[in-house]
Amino acid sequence: MRIGELAARSGVSVRALRYYEEQGLLDAYRSDSGQRHYPESAADRVQLIQMLYAAGLSSRTIAELLPCVEAKVSTPESRARLATERNRIDAQIAALTRTRDRLDAVIRLSGSPNSGCTWIPDQDVAADEQDTPVPGDPRVRITHKS
Amino acid sequence: MRIGELAARSGVSVRALRYYEEQGLLDAYRSDSGQRHYPESAADRVQLIQMLYAAGLSSRTIAELLPCVEAKVSTPESRARLATERNRIDAQIAALTRTRDRLDAVIRLSGSPNSGCTWIPDQDVAADEQDTPVPGDPRVRITHKS
DNA sequence: CTAAAACCTGACGTTGACGTCAGAGGCAAG
DNA sequence: CTTGCCTCTGACGTCAACGTCAGGTTTTAG
Numbered sequence: 001m002r003i004g005e006l007a008a009r010s011g012v013s014v015r016a017l018r019y020y021e022e023q024g025l026l027d028a029y030r031s032d033s034g035q036r037h038y039p040e041s042a043a044d045r046v047q048l049i050q051m052l053y054a055a056g057l058s059s060r061t062i063a064e065l066l067p068c069v070e071a072k073v074s075t076p077e078s079r080a081r082l083a084t085e086r087n088r089i090d091a092q093i094a095a096l097t098r099t100r101d102r103l104d105a106v107i108r109l110s111g112s113p114n115s116g117c118t119w120i121p122d123q124d125v126a127a128d129e130q131d132t133p134v135p136g137d138p139r140v141r142i143t144h145k146s
Numbered sequence: 147m148r149i150g151e152l153a154a155r156s157g158v159s160v161r162a163l164r165y166y167e168e169q170g171l172l173d174a175y176r177s178d179s180g181q182r183h184y185p186e187s188a189a190d191r192v193q194l195i196q197m198l199y200a201a202g203l204s205s206r207t208i209a210e211l212l213p214c215v216e217a218k219v220s221t222p223e224s225r226a227r228l229a230t231e232r233n234r235i236d237a238q239i240a241a242l243t244r245t246r247d248r249l250d251a252v253i254r255l256s257g258s259p260n261s262g263c264t265w266i267p268d269q270d271v272a273a274d275e276q277d278t279p280v281p282g283d284p285r286v287r288i289t290h291k292s
Numbered sequence: 293c294t295a296a297a298a299c300c301t302g303a304c305g306t307t308g309a310c311g312t313c314a315g316a317g318g319c320a321a322g
Numbered sequence: 323c324t325t326g327c328c329t330c331t332g333a334c335g336t337c338a339a340c341g342t343c344a345g346g347t348t349t350t351a352g
Contacts, residue, residue: 004328014329019310033318035329054238055245058308069248074256082256086249089242092200096239099201102215103232110220110228148349150298160299165340179348181299204338299348306341311334318329 003028003036010046017046023059025049025066045070055089149174149182156192163192169205171195171212191216201235 007014020026021036026045028036048069052062065082068074074082153160166172167182172191174182194215198208211228214220220228 002329013310015310015312018330023309031318033329034331035318051241051245051248053309054241068256069252072252072255074252079253079256082249082253086246086253089246089249093239093242093246095197095200096235096242099197100232100235100239102197103228103235106215106218106220107225107228107232109218110214110225148299159340161340161342164300169339177348179300181348199339294352295350296352297348297350300346302344304341304343307338309336311336313334314332316330319327321325322323 001038001040001042003038006038006042006046010043010050012046012050020046020049024063025059055085056092057085061085147184147186147188149184152184152188152192155189156196158192158196166192166195170209171205201231202238203231207231 001009003014003017007017010017017026017036021028026038026042026049028038028042031037045066048066049062052065057065061081065078065085068078068082147155149160149163153163156163163172163182167174172184172188172195174184174188177183191212194212195208198211203211207227211224211231214224214228
């Protein structure tokens with residue numbers, strides 16, 4: 001198939017596909033006129049590329065690990081790299097989970113009439129830390145050069 | 147405290163703090179000479195900002211939602227916004243989990259004796275929790291001081 | 293008092309993953 | 323053959339979250 005169809009099938013832009021090729025993530029056969037042609041399997045590969053991009057991997061890292069993931073072949077270095085990225089993703093999941101739970105807490109408590117929401121575990125909500133912007137508060141002006 | 151101390155405490159750069167202020171995420175009192183002064187609570191706020199950045203929220207979105215999380219109040223719109231972001235994070239967690247599982251599968255398969263083309267004998271795969279020390283690698287830096 | 297360290301405000305630089313535009317050529321249909 | 327869509331190769335534009343530098347002021351340590 002040509003690039004337009006692959007783009008439509010995999011849901012990415014034509015530009016992105018050319019960029020992937022430029023980064024060494026996706027190769028194409030060229031017709032005599034120079035047009036790119038892809039096998040059916042390219043769609044899956046693009047999905048995989050998108051997956052790894054979404055996980056925060058850079059083009060270079062993807063280029064390094066993609067052969068391993070596709071061919072399931074690895075050297076000790078690539079296995080170490082895989083493990084590193086896996087752990088990074090794991091940490092990211094944990095952080096996202098904490099963030100989600102915090103947002104959940106806010107959502108649940110935002111309907112309550114009182115202010116007993118404690119998003120700091122065992123610390124009292126300090127009454128006012130002079131942090132609230134008072135409507136008619138004349139802030140100190142920035143006096144540059146007295 | 148002044149900006150340098152806040153930066154040290156919260157683990158972000160001075161430039162980042164000034165940027166947060168510019169984006170309306172963090173306000174500071176100014177001394178007569180124009181220097182920023184922050185209350186103790188600013189450190190927590192910075193942590194929260196970092197958390198939301200790490201979850202993929204933009205400055206503008208954080209600016210919209212941060213008052214809800216801090217003041218524990220919300221309008222129907224902000225609740226909807228919170229729910230939207232929560233669901234986005236949830237989807238992101240699901241996608242990351244799938245990606246991690248896929249990497250796990252590759253790691254297991256490539257570690258198997260018969261399926262991996264390990265052309266370098268036996269080496270320890272103890273490359274764990276060690277991030278790639280590439281000099282100019284500007285990936286997602288969350289600067290967790292651990 | 294003095295020198296170093298910290299802070300200030302612009303303002304331009306960086307990076308990755310593309311978007312977008314220009315100009316030129318290819319491909320099936322009528 | 324021409325019309326209209328698709329594709330090609332550069333090459334510049336974009337956007338966010340800062341990094342970095344310059345030139346000047348303020349605070350602090352000795």
